[in-house]
Structure formats: structure tokens, C-alpha cells
Amino acid sequence: MTGAVGARTSSTDGELFERAAHGSRAALARLISRAESGNGSPVAVPPELLERQGRAYVIGLTGPPGAGKSTLTDRLVGEIRKTGLDVAVLAIDPTSPYSGGAILGDRVRMGSHALDPHVYIRSLATRGQLGGLSRVVPQALRILEAVGFTVVVIETVGVGQVEIEVASTADTTVVVVNPGWGDSVQANKAGLMEIADVFVINKADRDGVRETKRDLASMLDLGADRLWRPPIVETVASSGGGIADLYQALQDHRSFVERSEEAEAKRRRRRxxxxxxxxxxxxxxxxxxxxxxxxxxxxxxxxxxxxxxxxxxxxxxxxxxx
Ligand SMILES: Nc1nc2c(ncn2[C@@H]2O[C@H](COP(=O)(O)OP(=O)(O)OP(=O)(O)O)[C@@H](O)[C@H]2O)c(=O)[nH]1
Ligand SMILES: [Mg+2]
Structure with a gap:
């Protein structure tokens, strides 16, 4: 960065990082808003915080609208908190600009952690900018890592190309579907099969779980040459059923990722x-x-x-x- 403007911007970023790293949520929110607004140069992580880059374990949750992603995320945050780690959640809404409704909805559904100082929940919107998400999400991740988060959950609504792209920036991508899913989203199946590291059949309290599971399993058989076969986990997010299984599946995948060379290659490609x-x-x-x-x-x-x-x-x- 050259010139007076660059220097001023980075020192202001530096101050915000300093405060955010000491726990100021207001400073953290301002940094992410800066990344989100896309004005001027990227938010500059101070040199002394750079060693934290790439350290966070990133879990991506994607799936059709209303599948129960936020409810599931809320439960997952609870599991992660039990281990004593801080956790950040990025809830991404690629289509609508800041609608009070969407954000309020997330707050309400993830409300059980609203008062926990070790949990940070943030909605990101892109206001329709081209390439918005692929620019904002990596920056937001960088910021969260720099201020000390080691676990980040990204929730993306929908199953389109953009969401798939974002979800695939995660270390572990969870695809959430519901019973009966097989009949409705035929077109997107292939893409989802490709990115899923873990499948969740949420709303397993409803009919059709067995059929959906069979359907998913037979599709997974087509990609049976992969080193990792995505497990299929049944959950009832609204009551907490199956969350321990999901958490276990995430841990299994995480240790697989840490052992595999492919994972390092993926990280390099991403960077x-x-x-x-x-x-x-x-x-x-x-x-x-x-x-x-x-x-x-x-x-x-x-x-x-x-x-x-x-x-x-x-x-x-x-x-x-x-
Ligand atoms: N019956 C049943 N309902 C559930 C379950 N999990 C979530 N729900 C309900 O499904 C609705 C949608 O849940 P959300 O968690 O908001 O789903 P989402 O996928 O985050 O939705 P969007 O972000 O709008 O795409 C809510 O009314 C939840 O209470 C479940 O396991 N069983
Ligand atoms: Mg949601």
C-alpha cells in the first residue's frame, strides 16, 4: 500500500483490529462492514496478527431454503461451545439486500446464543454486486481469524452456483436436505453431491427419511472412488436430535482433511x-x-x-x- 491514504486506512484498520482482538464486538462489526461495503482497499490485517491466518476450521452449511440450516447451526454452536471454543457464524443471504426480516429471522433462530460473549453471529449481504460473495466471504474469514476465532460456521441459503462456490471454501461442507428432497431438486443434485462432505437429512421427524437416505446413498455409490465417503446423518434440529452424530461426523471429516494431501492442495488453490x-x-x-x-x-x-x-x-x- 502506498501513499498517505493507504497509510491512514491501514492504521485505522489496525486500531479496530487491536480493539476487536481484545473482544470488542463493535470493532469487529465495523471491520466486517468495511469488507462488505467494498469501498477502497481490502481490510488490512496487521502484521502481528497474520500468523493466525488459515488457522480457523471452517464449516459450511448449505441447502434449500427452510431446510433448517439456522436451527441446525444454533445447535452446532451449542456443541462447539461445550468444548470451550469461541465460534463465529456468518449467515449469508445472496439475493436480498439487508432486509430487516432476514436478519431478524437469523437472530431469532440463533437466539439461544445471542447473549454468549464467546459467540459472534453476523449476517452478510452483497447488495447484488457481481462477485460480491467471493470477495466478502474470504475477507470476513480473514478478519475473524485475525481476531482469534478458530471455528467459523458459514450458512448459505439456497443451492445455486454462488452458494456452492461459497460452501466449497469451507474445510467441511454440510449439505442439509429434508425428507422427500429427492423429488424436488433434481437439477442441483450433481453439484451438491460434488461439494458435500457430510449430508444431513434434517426434519427426520417427518415421513420419507428412509427413501431420501436410500436415494442419497445410491447417488453416493456413483462417486464411490472418492477417498472420503460423505456420511448421511439424520437430525431433528428443532429438538436437538442427532446433533451429537453430526458433530462426530464433522470431527471425523476434519481429521480426514488434516491427514490428506488433497486438503492442502485445496487450500493452496483457494488462496x-x-x-x-x-x-x-x-x-x-x-x-x-x-x-x-x-x-x-x-x-x-x-x-x-x-x-x-x-x-x-x-x-x-x-x-x-x-
Ligand atoms: N419438524 C421440524 N421442523 C424443523 C426442524 N428443524 C427446523 N425446523 C423448522 O423449520 C423452519 C425453518 O428453519 P430454519 O432453521 O430457519 O431453516 P433455514 O434453512 O435456516 O431457512 P432459510 O435460512 O430461510 O433458508 C423453522 O420453522 C424451524 O423451526 C426439524 O428437525 N423438524
Ligand atoms: Mg437460515
């Missing part, structure tokens, strides 16, 4: 992707700030020129610009 995406974003921003860039953009948008050629031209101009 590389984050690096490349940040670099492109930065260069795009800088290039678009060059004099005359607006006019070029206008010509690209009105379809009068080849976008790839103009991009190269502007890129070259950025490189020779001092």
Missing part, C-alpha cells in the same frame, strides 16, 4: 484464486480510473468495439502510466 481475483479487481479499478477510461467503457457498452481489444489497450495504458 491462489483469492489472490488472482483480488489482483484483477484491483487492476480493473485502477484502469477504469485512468483519464479517458469512461469514454472507452461507453464505447464497449454500446457495442461498437471489440471489448477484448479495448481491454488490452487500456491495460497497456495502465502499465505505462505512472
Amino acid at each position: 491462489r484464486r483469492e489472490f488472482e481475483e483480488s489482483l484483477s479487481r484491483y487492476l480493473v479499478e485502477r484502469a477504469l480510473a485512468l483519464p479517458g477510461a469512461e469514454e472507452l467503457l461507453e464505447r464497449v457498452e454500446s457495442d461498437r468495439v471489440d471489448p477484448a481489444r479495448v481491454a488490452q489497450e487500456l491495460g497497456d495504458r495502465l502499465l505505462s502510466h505512472r
Whole structure:
């Protein structure tokens, strides 16, 4: 980071980190809001906190709307707290902008930990920005790690491409479905099978558990050459049933991950992707700030020129610009 503006920003970030690392939730919330707003440079983790990067165990929970992800997360937080660890939850809502409803809903459903100072729950929204989640989530994770969290749960609503991408940044991805699921989301099955490390059939108090389990198991047989076969856990999140089994499945997967070389390769790919995406974003921003860039953009948008050629031209101009 160069120049007075960069220096000022990072010192302010530094102050916030200092306070957040000593337990200030207000400072932590401000750091994450900064990452979320996407204005200016990325939130800068102070050098003395960098050694904590990459340390957190990240659990991703994804699945169709209403499957019981938040209720399950609430129970899981309870299990994790029993071990004495602090835990952070990122609840991600990719479609709607901050709607009081969604956030309030999460607060209510994860309410049993609202007063626990060792639990931090945060909703993230992207206000429809392109690439928003893939930018904000890694930064939010970095911030949480820097202030000392070693366990983070990410809940993503839905089963679309973006959610799958986010979920797959986790060390362990839990796909939550309900009895009868097999009939309704045919289209997304393949994608979910690919990312799931653990399957949960939540609402196991309802009919159709056996069929759903059979359905999932036969799909898992298709990928039987994988080193890890995702277990299928039945839960009743609303009453706490099966949560111990889920927690055990997570621990099993975690120790598998820690032993496997594939996991380290995955981490490296993830960090590389984050690096490349940040670099492109930065260069795009800088290039678009060059004099005359607006006019070029206008010509690209009105379809009068080849976008790839103009991009190269502007890129070259950025490189020779001092
Ligand atoms: N019968 C039954 N209901 C459950 C169970 N788990 C959750 N629910 C109910 O299902 C509804 C949705 O639960 P949430 O935890 O909000 O589900 P979610 O997947 O987080 O929902 P979104 O975030 O809106 O996608 C709530 O009314 C829960 O009380 C369960 O195991 N059995
Ligand atoms: Mg939810």
C-alpha cells in the first residue's frame, strides 16, 4: 500500500483490529462492514496478527431454503461451545439486500446464543454486486481469524452456483436436505453431491427419511472412488436430535482433511484464486480510473468495439502510466 491514504486506512484498520482482538464486538462489526461495503482497499490485517491466518476450521452449511440450516447451526454452536471454543457464524443471504426480516429471522433462530460473549453471529449481504460473495466471504474469514476465532460456521441459503462456490471454501461442507428432497431438486443434485462432505437429512421427524437416505446413498455409490465417503446423518434440529452424530461426523471429516494431501492442495488453490481475483479487481479499478477510461467503457457498452481489444489497450495504458 502506498501513499498517505493507504497509510491512514491501514492504521485505522489496525486500531479496530487491536480493539476487536481484545473482544470488542463493535470493532469487529465495523471491520466486517468495511469488507462488505467494498469501498477502497481490502481490510488490512496487521502484521502481528497474520500468523493466525488459515488457522480457523471452517464449516459450511448449505441447502434449500427452510431446510433448517439456522436451527441446525444454533445447535452446532451449542456443541462447539461445550468444548470451550469461541465460534463465529456468518449467515449469508445472496439475493436480498439487508432486509430487516432476514436478519431478524437469523437472530431469532440463533437466539439461544445471542447473549454468549464467546459467540459472534453476523449476517452478510452483497447488495447484488457481481462477485460480491467471493470477495466478502474470504475477507470476513480473514478478519475473524485475525481476531482469534478458530471455528467459523458459514450458512448459505439456497443451492445455486454462488452458494456452492461459497460452501466449497469451507474445510467441511454440510449439505442439509429434508425428507422427500429427492423429488424436488433434481437439477442441483450433481453439484451438491460434488461439494458435500457430510449430508444431513434434517426434519427426520417427518415421513420419507428412509427413501431420501436410500436415494442419497445410491447417488453416493456413483462417486464411490472418492477417498472420503460423505456420511448421511439424520437430525431433528428443532429438538436437538442427532446433533451429537453430526458433530462426530464433522470431527471425523476434519481429521480426514488434516491427514490428506488433497486438503492442502485445496487450500493452496483457494488462496491462489483469492489472490488472482483480488489482483484483477484491483487492476480493473485502477484502469477504469485512468483519464479517458469512461469514454472507452461507453464505447464497449454500446457495442461498437471489440471489448477484448479495448481491454488490452487500456491495460497497456495502465502499465505505462505512472
Ligand atoms: N419438524 C421440524 N421442523 C424443523 C426442524 N428443524 C427446523 N425446523 C423448522 O423449520 C423452519 C425453518 O428453519 P430454519 O432453521 O430457519 O431453516 P433455514 O434453512 O435456516 O431457512 P432459510 O435460512 O430461510 O433458508 C423453522 O420453522 C424451524 O423451526 C426439524 O428437525 N423438524
Ligand atoms: Mg437460515
